[in-house]
Amino acid sequence: MTLHPDAIAATIDAVQAEADMRHWLTRAVIGLNLCPFAKAVHVKGQIHYASYLPADEAGLIEALLDEAQALLACDASQRDTTLLMAPNTLADFLDFNDFTGRAERRLARAGYDGVLQLASFHPRFQFGGSAPDDIANATNRAPYPTLHLLREDSVSRAVDAFPEADAIFERNIEVLEALGAEGWTALDVGRGGASR
Template sequence: MTHPTTIAAAQAQADTRRWLERAVIGLNLCPFAKAVHVKAQIHYAVYEPAEAADLMDALLAEAKDLAALDAAVRDTTLLIAPNTLADFLDFNDFTARAERRLARAGFDGVFQLASFHPQFQFAGTEADDLGNATNRAPYPTLHLLREDSVSRAVEAFPEAEAIFERNIDTLEALGSGGWAALDVGPGSARP
């Protein structure tokens, strides 16, 4: 039996940065991402184990670290888990548990948790619907966002609720060939 290759932290970070720069910022899927990226306020953390047993603890530790820093230093954290939770439904279940744990740890109203996964699929869509790519990252990724930062960003972008619809239109116009040409999957960037 062949064992899957373990993705090292440097590779996971490089691939995730490439995805952020080419897809998220490049296609303007999140109009708030460019500013924190340019100001180097995004923290990239990697959980390398193949088992998710300690991933919750890693997420809580990242939340504590983020809360301890001023937003001008670290506005947001991406916790990348390249070697675990490959099944989207398992990842989705984990994300729901993580939201509850963050709330119990006192982070309700402090952080929002966004999730990205290579097989992300919105409810009511087919797996190959291109709109799912709005939340598809090279690896399972948990995104801690400061509620205050989200509120400020939404105030600055009066039609924030329209972002999702615009993203679907952008991806449909791009097409699956255009998405593939972005080359934002695992192993796309070489550290």
Template sequence: MNQPVTVSAAQAEADTRRWLELAVIGLNLCPFAKAVHVRGQIHYEVYLSPDESGLIDALVAEAKALREISAAERDTTLLIAPNTLTDFLDFNDFLARAERRLAREGFDGELQLASFHPQFQFAGTEADDITNATNRAPYPTLHLLREDSIDRAVEAFPDAEAIFGRNIETLEKLGPSGWEALDVGPGAAR
């Protein structure tokens, strides 16, 4: 298991914002991200502890906060965990526990959990396959999305199911050197 490197909250948030702006929005990996970013409706929260059980509690607290705030003010939350779950397999195991906890807390049908990890790897791909970059962020990141907002975005984007395929094509054209040139990894926003 990899030992986590201690990263400050300010650095983790800055790196994540850079990744969102240059990769997610810049490459149009998520056609829905730009609008909420421009309107300031993304909440960034950084969890600094290496304790993964506390991360589930932080996720539930962020889900409750998202529920209490109007979508016009905060449409989505990125919970960034730079100092824990640095191993992708451990992160994947954690996701199953986190989703069960959110369900027990009553968020089914209201919020969805998406995830990003610096070592993300699709089943059946090699670790260095560029297509894995579609789900790679500088740090382990839990993304809480309102299901109502997802439904509205999908209605407005008639070919939503084609996003994944288009992202794969984009990254294959960009290639590993192009991804590297984006400089969206940890510590890039210095």
């Protein structure tokens, strides 16, 4: 099979995917304090970055299950959470959203219910009922389609340590509305942002 030259240029490797995700995490998630729990695991080097590089999602659930097993095989002090990026597939948000639902069900069937949580990020993330250009969508926008595995125990400890965890989302909306679309664009946290 021969790839079209544009397709070759568009293919993202693991090095670029990780660099762009680290850039997004430090500038947007930590920089804007969108997740008050992210800084500690980032500073301690407890975030594992993994990439699924094929151009279709056929093996992505198996990759997610492998990452779930690898996460739990490590002590949380070494690896507390995993970001599994899929930079070359699931570019359509609705397809990704459907896929995330299937992935959650598969994790539950594999026995991870109550042990791991799955969060998701996508460059075109859109909350139900919101307009595509609603700045609130940026809370879940990342450079690439990403499945985020979190340990339930770690989430519970973080929520206990942060008494107003329920207010995080509302605060994030306020921050993003103050920042505006131009401010978000100026952060340059999308695809290729780490190399510009």
